[in-house]
Amino acid sequence: MASLGEPKNTIAILNKYHFVFQKKFGQNFLIDTHVLEKIIRAAGITKEDMVIEIGPGIGTMTQYLCESARSVVAVEIDRNLIPILEEDTLRDYDNVTILNEDILKLDLNQLVKEKNEGRPVKIVANLPYYITTPIIMGLFEARVPLENITVMVQREVACRMQAKPGSKDYGALSLAVQYYAEPYIAAYVPQNCFMPRPNVGSAVIRLMLHKTPPVQTGDEQFMFALIHAAFHQRRKTLVNALVNDSETGVDKEAVLRALERAGKPATVRGEALSLEEFAQLADILSL
Numbered sequence: 001m002a003s004l005g006e007p008k009n010t011i012a013i014l015n016k017y018h019f020v021f022q023k024k025f026g027q028n029f030l031i032d033t034h035v036l037e038k039i040i041r042a043a044g045i046t047k048e049d050m051v052i053e054i055g056p057g058i059g060t061m062t063q064y065l066c067e068s069a070r071s072v073v074a075v076e077i078d079r080n081l082i083p084i085l086e087e088d089t090l091r092d093y094d095n096v097t098i099l100n101e102d103i104l105k106l107d108l109n110q111l112v113k114e115k116n117e118g119r120p121v122k123i124v125a126n127l128p129y130y131i132t133t134p135i136i137m138g139l140f141e142a143r144v145p146l147e148n149i150t151v152m153v154q155r156e157v158a159c160r161m162q163a164k165p166g167s168k169d170y171g172a173l174s175l176a177v178q179y180y181a182e183p184y185i186a187a188y189v190p191q192n193c194f195m196p197r198p199n200v201g202s203a204v205i206r207l208m209l210h211k212t213p214p215v216q217t218g219d220e221q222f223m224f225a226l227i228h229a230a231f232h233q234r235r236k237t238l239v240n241a242l243v244n245d246s247e248t249g250v251d252k253e254a255v256l257r258a259l260e261r262a263g264k265p266a267t268v269r270g271e272a273l274s275l276e277e278f279a280q281l282a283d284i285l286s287l
């Protein structure tokens, strides 16, 4: 089948079905075969793998996935795309299941149980940017059995996911992602690789799931409450950010004592603390 990564083939399908792009669904279709190949390579797809694709669009990446994976489940919210996928672009593949669902409402644990006997799957997607964070955090927090997640996201979001302490991009998203996975930016992708062109640059990031968390904490939820408070008011000192936040329930004296025990100055800001140090702080404060 001719690749939809060739712009003329995408245009032909869009015209044939009089497809109208829906801005509210973050529809920017890939039209670059090199980028598509890079995504497949970064995800390390083999004939052993079951892959879930979020938002197949007209099936551009799905075709590559069907060629390289054992089985593919493609979850698309826009019902106008379903006939294009079923009757046309994915018609020749017998290893794909197309679901007309909202990824945020789908029980992926159940899906993986049914389709892959609960064994880890790979997620691949050119994500709708308006829901990047809820999708990724939803996958992590629901403990869906995953090997890796390889996704196209806004360039600045990829940088935030990969950032280390002290850098301007470092924040709650960096810590949340790095608690669950090891990020690696596989490519930066310019606007002209999409139709229509998005207003922002993009990047492909692979998140390789940790088998065990890189830090141990007695109370994961409390650690994340501290992290969110610390970066909610990132210009404040950590002490003031934590004390002024209703979620943490900590008092100033306790935070000052905990920082002293952790060997940190009273004036330290959250952006200077590593994941390990947040875990340590959470454990000291919850004693």
Ligand code: SAM
Binding pocket: 025, 026, 027, 028, 029, 030, 054, 055, 056, 057, 058, 059, 060, 061, 075, 076, 077, 078, 101, 102, 103, 104, 125, 126, 127, 128, 129, 131
């Ligand atoms: N994979 C295609 C490609 O690379 O050309 C399309 C990518 S486009 C950036 C995002 C896709 O996600 C669109 O097809 C859009 O309709 C779909 N989408 C948006 N929100 C969704 C949701 N909540 N659940 C499932 N799919 C969604």
